[in-house]
Amino acid sequence: MSSVLSIQQLSKSYGPVKALNHISFEVPEGSVFGVLGPNGSGKTTLLGILLDVLLADRGDFQWFGGMPHQAARKQIGALLETPNFYHYLSAVQNLKINTSIKEKGTDDIDRVLQLVRLAPRKHARFNTYSLGMKQRLAIGNALLGGPKVLLLDEPTNGLDPEGIAEIRALIKSLNKEGITIIMASHLLDEVEKVCTHVAVLKQGHLLGSGPVKEVFQSEDILEVGSADNDTLKAVLSGLEGVVVHQAEDLLQVSMNGALDAAMINEYCYKNGITLTYLNLKRKSLEAQFMELTRTDDSQLR
Numbered sequence: 001m002s003s004v005l006s007i008q009q010l011s012k013s014y015g016p017v018k019a020l021n022h023i024s025f026e027v028p029e030g031s032v033f034g035v036l037g038p039n040g041s042g043k044t045t046l047l048g049i050l051l052d053v054l055l056a057d058r059g060d061f062q063w064f065g066g067m068p069h070q071a072a073r074k075q076i077g078a079l080l081e082t083p084n085f086y087h088y089l090s091a092v093q094n095l096k097i098n099t100s101i102k103e104k105g106t107d108d109i110d111r112v113l114q115l116v117r118l119a120p121r122k123h124a125r126f127n128t129y130s131l132g133m134k135q136r137l138a139i140g141n142a143l144l145g146g147p148k149v150l151l152l153d154e155p156t157n158g159l160d161p162e163g164i165a166e167i168r169a170l171i172k173s174l175n176k177e178g179i180t181i182i183m184a185s186h187l188l189d190e191v192e193k194v195c196t197h198v199a200v201l202k203q204g205h206l207l208g209s210g211p212v213k214e215v216f217q218s219e220d221i222l223e224v225g226s227a228d229n230d231t232l233k234a235v236l237s238g239l240e241g242v243v244v245h246q247a248e249d250l251l252q253v254s255m256n257g258a259l260d261a262a263m264i265n266e267y268c269y270k271n272g273i274t275l276t277y278l279n280l281k282r283k284s285l286e287a288q289f290m291e292l293t294r295t296d297d298s299q300l301r
């Protein structure tokens with residue numbers, strides 16, 4: 001898979017606030033790429049830089065293997081803020097106004113309305129649309145001119161459940177049409193449902209990137225207990241490759257790939273401890289994301 005976008009060491013500060021710190025990742029062609037992070041993690045700043053709306057302090061990025069930015073921009077449709085549509089005009093009339101502002105032909109309007117599944121309502125007034133339909137029109141507007149890449153900033157924000165489902169389905173169907181999608185989101189669940197790839201940001205730092213399944217790979221967690229958990233904890237803490245957490249009356253042991261439950265059991269036995277409880281658990285994706293974004297702040301900056 002070749003990359004539509006390659007980012008190296010992008011940094012951006014607003015005065016004392018480091019919005020982005022040495023961010024590097026690649027967006028594969030044909031992917032739905034999620035930029036996942038809590039509020040204030042730098043997602044919008046990153047998208048702004050990629051669209052040349054903001055200037056990075058440091059670092060570089062290339063669209064389509066190094067195409068000049070002006071030419072590349074024509075291949076990118078973007079929805080950073082909801083466009084102002086006229087409430088008393090139809091979808092077709094609104095898109096006609098936008099094509100004339102953007103100096104694009106009107107011959108693409110029907111294709112785009114078909115893509116965003118608004119063709120049957122294209123002559124209805126904007127103010128009769130549901131929230132999901134309004135957002136679909138905004139995405140349609142970004143698709144005018146047939147871009148290869150679509151950039152969306154929190155595309156389901158503010159929508160009702162029906163609207164959210166509509167937009168997620170639309171993103172998948174546009175991707176099937178061959179459009180690479182880059183979308184910012186603060187919702188793990190959304191990224192898991194919609195995206196093939198992800199970059200996780202926290203306070204401007206990249207915590208990980210790659211295929212969703214790899215980034216949120218299941219990690220084995222072992223729950224153990226014994227008659228004396230304090231001694232058990234001390235013994236296990238001496239074993240290389242494990243991290244031990246107290247979880248109520250049990251201990252939770254995160255292990256690296258070289259260890260398994262049998263080895264932990266044997267190690268405890270050899271150190272004079274009989275385990276009264278041993279249970280292998282897989283960590284949920286959500287727990288891992290919470291952990292990723294809860295990284296000790298002192299490790300950042």
Ligand code: ATP
Nearest residue numbers: 014017018019037038039040041042043044045046
């Ligand atoms: P949100 O989802 O809340 O928009 P985000 O992940 O998109 O968050 P950014 O909007 O890029 O994050 O903000 C990153 C950091 O930079 C935040 O601390 C924010 O307060 C700060 N910031 C963003 N824009 C500006 C600005 N124009 N001036 C000063 N600080 C800014």
